[in-house]
Amino acid sequence: xxxxxxxxxxxxxxxxxxxxxxxxxxxxxxxxxxxxxxxxxxxxxxxxxxxxxxxxxxxxxxxxxxxxxxxxxxxxxxxxxxxxxxxxxxxxxxxxxxxxxxxxxxxxxxxxxxxxxxxxxxxxxxxxxxxxxxxxxxxxxxxxxxxxxxxxxxxxxxxxxxxxxxxxxxxxxxxxxxxxxxxxxxxxxxxxxxxxxxxxxxxxxxxxxxxxxxxxxxxxxxxxxxxxxxxxxxxxxxxxxxxxxxxxxxxxxxxxxxxxxxxxxxxxxxxxxxxxxxxxxxxxxxxxxxxxxxxxxxxxxxxxxxxxxxxxxxxxxxxxxxxxxxxxxxxxxxxxxxxxxxxxxxxxxxxxxxxxxxxxxxxxxxxxxxxxxxxxxxxxxxxxxxxxxxxxxxxxxxxxxxxxxxxxxxxxxxxxxxxxxxxxxxxxxxxxxx
Amino acid sequence: xxxxxxxxxxxxxxxxxxxxxxxxxxxxxxxxxxxxxxxxxxxxxxxxxxxxxxxxxxxxxxxxxxxxxxxxxxxxxxxxxxxxxxxxxxxxxxxxxxxxxxxxxxxxxxxxxxxxxxxxxxxxxxxxxxxxxxxxxxxxxxxxxxxxxxxxxxxxxxxxxxxxxxxxxxxxxxxxxxxxxxxxxxxxxxxxxxxxxxxxxxxxxxxxxxxxxxxxxxxxxxxxxxxxxxxxxxxxxxxxxxxxxxxxxxxxxxxxxxxxxxxxxxxxxxxxxxxxxxxxxxxxxxxxxxxxxxxxxxxxxxxxxxxxxxxxxxxxxxxxxxxxxxxxxxxxxxxxxxxxxxxxxxxxxxxxxxxxxxxxxxxxxxxxxxxxxxxxxxxxxxxxxxxxxxxxxxxxxxxxxxxxxxxxxxxxxxxxxxxxxxxxxxxxxxxxxxxxxxxxxxxxxxxxxxxxxxxxxxxx
Numbered sequence: 001x002x003x004x005x006x007x008x009x010x011x012x013x014x015x016x017x018x019x020x021x022x023x024x025x026x027x028x029x030x031x032x033x034x035x036x037x038x039x040x041x042x043x044x045x046x047x048x049x050x051x052x053x054x055x056x057x058x059x060x061x062x063x064x065x066x067x068x069x070x071x072x073x074x075x076x077x078x079x080x081x082x083x084x085x086x087x088x089x090x091x092x093x094x095x096x097x098x099x100x101x102x103x104x105x106x107x108x109x110x111x112x113x114x115x116x117x118x119x120x121x122x123x124x125x126x127x128x129x130x131x132x133x134x135x136x137x138x139x140x141x142x143x144x145x146x147x148x149x150x151x152x153x154x155x156x157x158x159x160x161x162x163x164x165x166x167x168x169x170x171x172x173x174x175x176x177x178x179x180x181x182x183x184x185x186x187x188x189x190x191x192x193x194x195x196x197x198x199x200x201x202x203x204x205x206x207x208x209x210x211x212x213x214x215x216x217x218x219x220x221x222x223x224x225x226x227x228x229x230x231x232x233x234x235x236x237x238x239x240x241x242x243x244x245x246x247x248x249x250x251x252x253x254x255x256x257x258x259x260x261x262x263x264x265x266x267x268x269x270x271x272x273x274x275x276x277x278x279x280x281x282x283x284x285x286x287x288x289x290x291x292x293x294x295x296x297x298x299x300x301x302x303x304x305x306x307x308x309x310x311x312x313x314x315x316x317x318x319x320x321x322x323x324x325x326x327x328x329x330x331x332x333x334x335x336x337x338x339x340x341x342x343x344x345x346x347x348x349x350x351x352x353x354x355x356x357x358x359x360x361x362x363x364x365x366x367x368x369x370x371x372x373x374x375x376x377x378x379x380x381x382x383x384x385x386x387x388x389x390x391x392x393x394x395x396x397x398x399x400x401x402x403x404x405x406x407x408x409x410x411x412x413x414x415x416x417x418x419x420x421x422x423x424x425x426x427x428x429x430x431x432x433x434x
Numbered sequence: 435x436x437x438x439x440x441x442x443x444x445x446x447x448x449x450x451x452x453x454x455x456x457x458x459x460x461x462x463x464x465x466x467x468x469x470x471x472x473x474x475x476x477x478x479x480x481x482x483x484x485x486x487x488x489x490x491x492x493x494x495x496x497x498x499x500x501x502x503x504x505x506x507x508x509x510x511x512x513x514x515x516x517x518x519x520x521x522x523x524x525x526x527x528x529x530x531x532x533x534x535x536x537x538x539x540x541x542x543x544x545x546x547x548x549x550x551x552x553x554x555x556x557x558x559x560x561x562x563x564x565x566x567x568x569x570x571x572x573x574x575x576x577x578x579x580x581x582x583x584x585x586x587x588x589x590x591x592x593x594x595x596x597x598x599x600x601x602x603x604x605x606x607x608x609x610x611x612x613x614x615x616x617x618x619x620x621x622x623x624x625x626x627x628x629x630x631x632x633x634x635x636x637x638x639x640x641x642x643x644x645x646x647x648x649x650x651x652x653x654x655x656x657x658x659x660x661x662x663x664x665x666x667x668x669x670x671x672x673x674x675x676x677x678x679x680x681x682x683x684x685x686x687x688x689x690x691x692x693x694x695x696x697x698x699x700x701x702x703x704x705x706x707x708x709x710x711x712x713x714x715x716x717x718x719x720x721x722x723x724x725x726x727x728x729x730x731x732x733x734x735x736x737x738x739x740x741x742x743x744x745x746x747x748x749x750x751x752x753x754x755x756x757x758x759x760x761x762x763x764x765x766x767x768x769x770x771x772x773x774x775x776x777x778x779x780x781x782x783x784x785x786x787x788x789x790x791x792x793x794x795x796x797x798x799x800x801x802x803x804x805x806x807x808x809x810x811x812x813x814x815x816x817x818x819x820x821x822x823x824x825x826x827x828x829x830x831x832x833x834x835x836x837x838x839x840x841x842x843x844x845x846x847x848x849x850x851x852x853x854x855x856x857x858x859x860x861x862x863x864x865x866x867x868x869x870x871x872x873x874x875x876x877x878x879x880x881x882x883x884x885x886x887x888x889x890x891x892x893x894x
Contacts, residue, residue: 031788035690240603263879265816275620282502358714361818
């Protein structure tokens with residue numbers, strides 16, 4: 001009897017226990033699931049981000065071209081017959097391009113319709129014709145088959161991004177234009193080709209003519225300035241602080257300062273550049289020189305912190321051995337410690353450069369947001385950089401610029417991935433455990 | 435002579451100096467062993483090179499930095515009555531003279547006085563350039579001569595060179611301080627000028643922000659209002675939204691990575707999260723403006739809500755995604771720093787893993803996590819491109835995240851981009867906002883760092 005009561009009570013306790021345990025295990029599983037789903041969310045957002053950008057950007061790597069037979073009419077290009085380069089450069093190639101297009105559609109005679117027809121071609125479509133003539137004046141008087149770039153609307157339509165079923169009034173491409181494109185398609189005169197101009201030209205108001213080369217060169221010049229300023233300054237500051245500096249208030253102040261500078265918002269560096277470099281020193285606006293200086297001040301903390309970590313990793317025995325054979329303090333550092341720390345320093349520098357390459361806000365402050373067509377050739381030429389170019393294009397209303405922007409982002413991310421991959425490789429390859 | 439040619443000439447002279455110093459040192463040793471010299475010949479070379487190149491290059495840099503403002507001053511002094519002009523008109527005049535000399539478009543008619551000023555400017559520039567070339571080159575040659583003269587067998591070239599390099603290193607390490615001082619001074623000067631035009635209390639407590647000052651006095655809404663409260667409110671709203679995304683996701687993924695994930699999963703997810711931090715902010719801005727904002731608007735419309743196409747929600751969410759890695763990697767570090775003995779103790783008492791995390795590890799790591807969140811907040815407040823591209827421009831005092839609000843950084847960008855006039859309250863306001871931004875982020879960082887430091891002392 002009593003046994004029964006005891007075992008009953010024990011059973012009751014047992015079930016209570018197991019119920020509580022079940023609950024605790026369920027809480028355990030839930031908590032684990034929360035953690036896992038947080039990671040899944042973060043990773044999938046990254047996937048969505050990269051996915052949409054590649055999806056939107058892929059079309060921009062191709063461009064619609066129309067094949068026309070251009071008669072290089074001497075009466076239009078060089079009526080005087082002098083073959084002077086100036087005359088050849090200023091001739092009306094637009095007229096040549098247009099008339100070659102009219103020849104494909106002889107039934108289009110009405111003035112207004114002709115004008116619409118000529119708008120199939122981009123306003124800059126004639127430029128290759130000019131280059132052809134200037135490079136080889138002997139083609140004047142002959143007929144050549146040339147692929148000319150179409151306007152952005154035709155390009156978007158041909159890529160299937162404009163639905164031909166929508167009402168004509170709501171469509172950027174009208175019915176007659178669609179009929180022309182279809183006719184060209186039937187003759188095989190319209191085609192998608194790889195967009196080399198995108199990688200070779202500067203900015204333009206016309207999306208089909210706009211390229212990133214100007215911005216790439218601008219970014220390159222800016223980074224050169226940044227590297228030339230921040231690498232020597234950063235490394236020597238780090239060497240001093242790590243190897244030579246006495247421990248006192250002043251060096252403490254410098255250290256606190258460097259840590260704080262690393263966290264100052266980038267736009268504040270832009271304000272500094274505007275007030276000090278532009279207003280006070282009167283340096284040129286929009287120049288890679290100023291942009292590079294501002295970015296150098298920004299990356300300086302990154303390089304200093306990375307260099308100090310790399311120097312710290314070199315064991316003291318190396319220093320003592322060098323001192324033991326009679327090297328001076330500075331010889332110890334320059335002959336032994338720095339070479340051993342170099343992979344770490346370079347890794348930190350590359351990461352700092354990658355940050356500088358992606359930076360936009362401070363460069364807006366110093367005027368690198370201007371519309372610049374020419375590719376810069378020196379560090380004082382007005383120019384823009386890749387991220388700012390992305391910002392400018394993202395603000396443009398034309399639909400074709402969405403694709404251009406995404407394509408430019410893909411190029412920028414490509415550069416960043418390469419730089420980071422080099423940094424990781426350096427670290428993997430030369431990292432030494434002491 | 436172009437400046438670049440001048441610099442290259444000096445560099446060539448420097449190289450020549452190195453070669454000369456080295457060969458002279460070898461000559462001093464004569465046929466005897468090199469150890470009769472105090473320093474190796476290469477140190478003799480470096481000593482001569484430093485004396486030749488360093489002063490000349492410093493001179494060129496200083497000259498180029500100060501030349502424009504000095505020439506400007508002289509030209510303005512020479513124009514009768516120019517000193518009496520208003521600052522705004524004076525800067526316009528200076529801009530005109532500069533444009534005239536570089537062949538750009540000038541905003542006024544070119545009268546003889548302006549043409550004469552332009553001539554004056556050009557002639558001064560020519561003189562200054564010629565003077566620079568003469569001074570720099572003769573300085574380089576003189577340095578070469580001086581250094582060469584001091585070379586003897588006992589000359590302590592290595593010590594001298596090392597001393598110079600040490601000085602260079604000390605100067606390099608003070609650049610960080612100079613940058614901070616530069617930031618503070620430039621922000622404070624412009625802010626003080628701003629507060630001459632607008633009172634401090636209006637700026638800090640005013641509820642109305644419309645910085646457009648009119649060109650003509652009689653224009654409607656010409657006064658411009660500089661009450662920054664709506665901007666601060668907008669900044670905090672977007673930051674808050676970002677934290678609502680970043681803190682749970684970042685913290686939970688950090689917990690999972692440090693406590694549950696095996697080394698394999700960790701080695702995959704950690705770099706992926708770091709990629710999120712490496713993506714340029716302009717890319718997030720583009721994503722927010724073209725993908726997320728339209729998505730929220732359409733979803734809102736389907737649910738019968740009015741969502742602005744520049745809603746705070748879209749900007750805040752995307753910014754939150756950007757912040758995730760800051761929260762996760764910092765919290766991951768602090769949780770890994772919690773000693774294993776604490777975990778073992780909890781397990782020994784029969785706690786499950788999640789109970790250990792919630793009741794032992796998180797409380798132990800809390801100061802570090804708070805520090806991480808503070809750093810993330812400071813990052814979110816200072817973030818620019820996402821909000822410039824995806825948030826609104828007009829100041830709007832609202833608590834509804836579906837409406838468009840503006841932030842401090844957006845205002846700084848819109849007030850300064852494209853505007854050249856440096857004296858209007860509008861441009862100065864940007865510096866005042868910058869100062870506020872600088873103070874807030876600096877304060878948050880200081881607090882965060884001290885919290886983290888205090889925590890570290892506990893277990894070391």
